[in-house]
Amino acid sequence: MPAGCPLGPNSRCAYLCGKVMGGSTVTNAMMYVRGHPADYDEWERLGNAGWGYRHVLPYFRKSENVQIPELRSSPYHGTEGPLPISYSPFASRLSDLFLEAAREKGIPQVDYNGQSQMGVSRIQTTTWRGERWSTNRAFLFPTKRRRNLLVRKRALVTRVLLDAAARRAVGVRYERDGASHVATARREVVLCAGAINTPQLLLLSGVGPSHHLRDMGIRVRKDLPVGQNLVDHTMFFGLALLFNESVAPSEDAFHELENYVDYFSKRQGPLSNIEFLEMVYYFQAGQPIFDSAPNMEMYMFDYPPVVNYDNSNVNIYQNLTGKHSSFPVLVPLRPASKGNVTLASTDIHDQPKIFPNFFGEEEDVKNAVEGLKKMLELFQTQAFQKVGTKLFDEKLPTCESHEFASDDYWACVLKRFSLTSFHPCCTCRMGPKNDVSSVVDPDLRVKGIFNLRVADASVFPTMVSGHLQAPAQMVAEKAAEMILNSH
The missing domain is CATH 3.50.50.60 (FAD/NAD(P)-binding domain)
Structure with a gap:
């Protein structure tokens, strides 16, 4: 407040x-x-x-x-x-490549909190x-x-x-x-x-x-649809890009003394960045709701995010150790799928039941597949190809039966390897x-x-x-x- x-x-x-x-x-x-x-x-x-x-x-x-x-x-x-x-305060070479690729594709650099949201930008932060x-x-x-x-x-x-x-x-x-x-x-x-x-x-x-x-044994004071209409953003972590040279900080940045000296003495260097996020791209794919508004967001992680799916300890990045890499993340912005929040018990200490219903509507899957394909076009530009950018093409677990990069494969991995963005509303x-x-x-x-x-x-x-x-x-x-x- x-x-x-x-x-x-x-x-x-x-x-x-x-x-x-x-x-x-x-x-x-x-x-x-x-x-x-x-x-x-x-x-x-x-x-x-x-x-x-x-x-x-x-x-x-x-x-x-x-x-x-x-x-x-x-x-x-x-x-x-x-x-x-x-x-x-910090921007790596990846930011420069991102902007160069956007110019090559005719994508404008924008103030996404201003007149137009569609385009690329450095990330505005609190x-x-x-x-x-x-x-x-x-x-x-x-x-x-x-x-x-x-x-x-x-x-x-x-x-x-x-x-x-x-x-x-x-x-x-x-x-x-x-x-x-x-x-x-x-x-x-x-x-x-x-x-x-x-x-x-x-x-x-x-x-x-x-x-x-x-059903919970609670006296009804007012009948209202409380807890219904839950909407949240997913973020897809199932992609990795490989480069033939270093373009961004790696996980080693957390182990290098000079980075801590830069941060604690001058508030600069890689550790001054927000979770190693630098650039963001807003665009349309599939069937957007509004003509002028994006329905997709993409940003880049400079290092592998820590991901544990279904408590199975699936490490989809285990073969990238020691390689120059970065991780594009797709966030479908206007999902049609809705879930709900209900009580698990009448004890406030018991967490409520959360049913997000991600990709419950087929149109969300189709739009996200189109978003992935359009996002990947950015990395085919000359700007990214001059550092040898290529997509890590090892198939992800449980989706091996589909042809890599086919629509069916993307639909499979989207539903398997997407997480909450922690944006419930x-x-x-x-x-x-x-x-x-x-x-x-x-x-x-x-x-x-x-x-x-x-x-x-x-x-x-x-x-x-x-x-x-x-x-x-x-x-x-x-x-x-x-x-x-x-x-």
């Missing part, structure tokens, strides 16, 4: 959190990607007034303090917010001078001494307390230091637990699909009054429950063509203003 208490100095806000302040921004890859304007205009077309791109852009800009010189005068970026946005900048560091830490903000760390919320007669939220119950506590709310309860734990909390509090609540989706598939209204209020809002990625009506950190922060900024205007 935005810094401090949004209700002003005469009000008091309590912020209950677990062991880590800043949520996933403490551990994520720090890529700052808002998505395409068409994503938010779609939200508005679905009946969510005030959520079109022209409405949400000011909230993106409000958070941002862009440190990229050529973007500081852009109308799409902010320069006075608490969250720095910059490029990583970093400053080579250091991670979490939401805790940007928003909460500078205001930690404000008298109207109370933070309870190591607190686990277990229920939303509801006044059944009035159908309103009156507080939350939480555990801390082995004891149960109650925090009451004079105005509102705002849930920001994310697209997995927010629906878990609502379900445990009696807000959700009535049949599921009854839409499980408490926003919608107008007559939208029976939604949980909150366009003001983020839980339908049928007074004084209860949700402000996290679970409220997205649809997936965006980007990563979720930036749009979740935008939702928080907009929610803060809504709360302030309501009181």
Whole structure:
């Protein structure tokens, strides 16, 4: 949520959190990607007034303090917010090859958070001078001494307390230091637990699909499709490129003393990069949803990612040891497949059941296959061929019966070797009054429950063509203003 208490100095806000302040921004890859304007205009077309791109852009800009010189005068970026946005200080030769190949293919270099997302770019990151900048560091830490903000760390919320007669939220119950506590709310309860734990909390509090609540022995307070409509991005790790010379740092970068000296003395060198990610490419393949918006994202890992599939210890990169390599990753941005989140038990300590349903719709498989083939065209350019770039052609386990690089082979490995991008959303989706598939209204209020809002990625009506950190922060900024205007 935005810094401090949004209700002003005469009000008091309590912020209950677990062991880590800043949520996933403490551990994520720090890529700052808002998505395409068409994503938010779609939200508005679905009946969510005030959520079109022209409405949400000011909230993106409000958070941002862009440190990229050529973007500081852009109308799409902010320069006075608490969250720095910059490029990583380090760029390898792979970045130069990537840009050269894009020019050869006629692919523009773009500000993907600006007017057009389609093209290639260095990755914009939530970093400053080579250091991670979490939401805790940007928003909460500078205001930690404000008298109207109370933070309870190591607190686990277990229920939303509801006044059944009035159908309103009156507080939350939480555990801390082995004891149960109650925090009451004079105005509102705002849930920001994310697209997995927010629906878990609502379900445990009696807000959700009535049949599921009854099956779990929970009294139904409000019948809503909580936990349904789960959407997530997959990322495909099953490709490797080989070069005849070094073009990027290898795993050895973690073992070289000079890299640590560069980082700790100057915040430079390979270790100042974000997980060894450098360039990103946004493009269309298959059947995109919008004419102007990408439905595919590709970025490069400089070293083999650590991957363990189905606990089988399948090491698909074991034959690349000592070779010059890099690893392109495909992320289909607008999947049609939807899953759900349900309760495993009535104990908050039991993780909920997550059914992502990746590639449940055949159109997602077809689009991803076309995305893979188009992505690989980039590495056939003269730019990449001058370093002898070729595709590692060892067949991946369980797909050996298919001809390598055939559509059937790509479909097989996509379904076998894709992982979550950790971008879950839409499980408490926003919608107008007559939208029976939604949980909150366009003001983020839980339908049928007074004084209860949700402000996290679970409220997205649809997936965006980007990563979720930036749009979740935008939702928080907009929610803060809504709360302030309501009181």
